[in-house]
Amino acid sequence: MTQPHLIAIDWGTSSLRGFLIDNGGKILETRASRHGIQNLPAAGKEGFEQAFIALCADWVTQYKILNAVTCGMVGSAQGWVETPYVACPAGTDTLLAHATAVEAPLGVRLLIAPGMKYLPEGGAPDVMRGEEIQIAGVFAIAPETRHDALIVLPGTHSKWARIRDGQVESFCTYMTGEIYDALSRHTILSRLLVAPNTCSDDERRSAFEQGLSLASNGGTGDFAHQLFSVRTLGLFGHMPQELLGEYLSGIVIAQEIISGIAKFGADDIRVVGEGPLCRRYQDAIRFIGGTPPILHGNTAPAGLFLFATTAGLTSQGDHETGQLRTG
Template sequence: MTVQPDTPSPDAAARGAALLALDWGTSSLRAFLLAADGHIIAARASRHGIQALPLPGTAGFETALEALTGDWLAAVPRLPVVACGMVGSAQGWREAPYVRCPAAVATLADKAAVAETAAGRRIAIAPGLLFDPADARPDVMRGEEIQIAGALEQAPRLAARATLVLPGTHSKWATVEEARVTGFSTAMTGELFATLSAHTILGRLMEGTAAAAEREAAFAAGLEDARASGPGDFVRQLFATRTLGLTGRLPGGALADYLSGLLIGHEIVSGLARADARAPLALVGAPALCTRYQTALSAFGRPAAAVFDNTAPAGLFAFARALGLLS
């Protein structure tokens, strides 16, 4: 999917649309006008995530939606609207309870929740996924299930069998079989990196600059330490982020890269231990972060077979099609 850079006017853009797709998270709201073939006609974003609404309660969701997309919706009063993300959480506009794995996009459509504005406009909200096997701890995702659906929409070859890795604050490793998410695991890699860098002694020396080659070498060193680690080494290895700086073995400007490599490396050690070695790996997420994970996966001998940017619009299109909202 590509964003059309030039549209004659908001009204004209909306009149050519078949769907309004909302990716509504904790800190942001992104809206996409999609054509009948699924390509993006126009896109907008605001900071009105569910924790930053302009008003409390239902009025806040309606006000945020109107502020961002009111002219589009006025131009096409019957335009279907679908949404995913934290808007369907218990703190969202309308809760869409988790659906158990295995689940395909049709399963999400069957269990969709519906929010309705004061004017009577209906918004279909995708549910999240629950993986709750009897022999392991439960896990959940909300929003990533639509990104996975979008990746499969863009690359149907992955639907038969694949492992999809979605890096982020809470990275997901999802197993797909026959277009269904059959299981997944979460690694708090991004949140750990942010917390350790900003709120522990490890961040005290992370200052100054470093050459690109020094930063790349520090990241590679973190990956290698993770790969060579034994049981229980992780907590001990973390302190090396400080001692490498204290001893001058790494410049302050490269210490964050070492920590990043260590955290991502341990995530990959765990993820690959559970992934099907015969199934292709695919990355879904922000380009810069996916580049870092692609480097890491290659260092572990399992490069990603495909890399996707934002697949939420494609996933929401597939969700709307499964709902029967697209003619």
């Protein structure tokens, strides 16, 4: 095993994930904890310190780690130390210039990456916290994206980010995951949706695509009407009840993708994240936009390593094109 050199932490609202990384960017060990910023073992600064110790005290003492980097809600107003948003356009250098250093327990210096804000002229502000590091991770893993790419990060609050010349030029948040969750759990639709047990993958995909198709043929504001079709298709027996959730998912996700493609185009889309949701987005973008996007996995550790390298915390020479080797 190569020498552990750096601790990277993706610190979110409900959980955190820690990565032990060597000087070249190889991930040596991964850990997760429930100590998200809304779930700390104690209030305030002490809670963050205890969570840090619980996650990685043995890493620090065993390997004499001096530096750690982190991103996400840990830098929010409710975080360890508030690290204000930097304005777009912004790149990894900008993140570093506005990072906050914290004296963490056991003598570790912890660098908190700021989030990003986008202030469109005449429009409402937009914000992200954590995704900017996942985007940096795409730069590290797929350097060709630095010049020009469209990065999509599906989730509770999905982000679409336009990349130009190594910077996030603009981005747009969609509350898609939260809308799906609220609709499927807290409306009349909740009683209709049952988990598919007897349906084949093909049937599920077909129901999902039927939802995509309905939304694709609709216009502005039709969403609230399309949702009602989830009920009537069930009521009239036009779709097995087990498939209504897939159909609803198709409608809700399609709305985001139609809007995102209208704003940003459909060329060279990169989807970032893990799990079935990202494959769902991949399918939906292909269905609606006509081009199959490339799927990158969880790019947060690669992004945190690039951030650390930009900060001079690793000996990676060419951090502009430095690739993370996942071990």
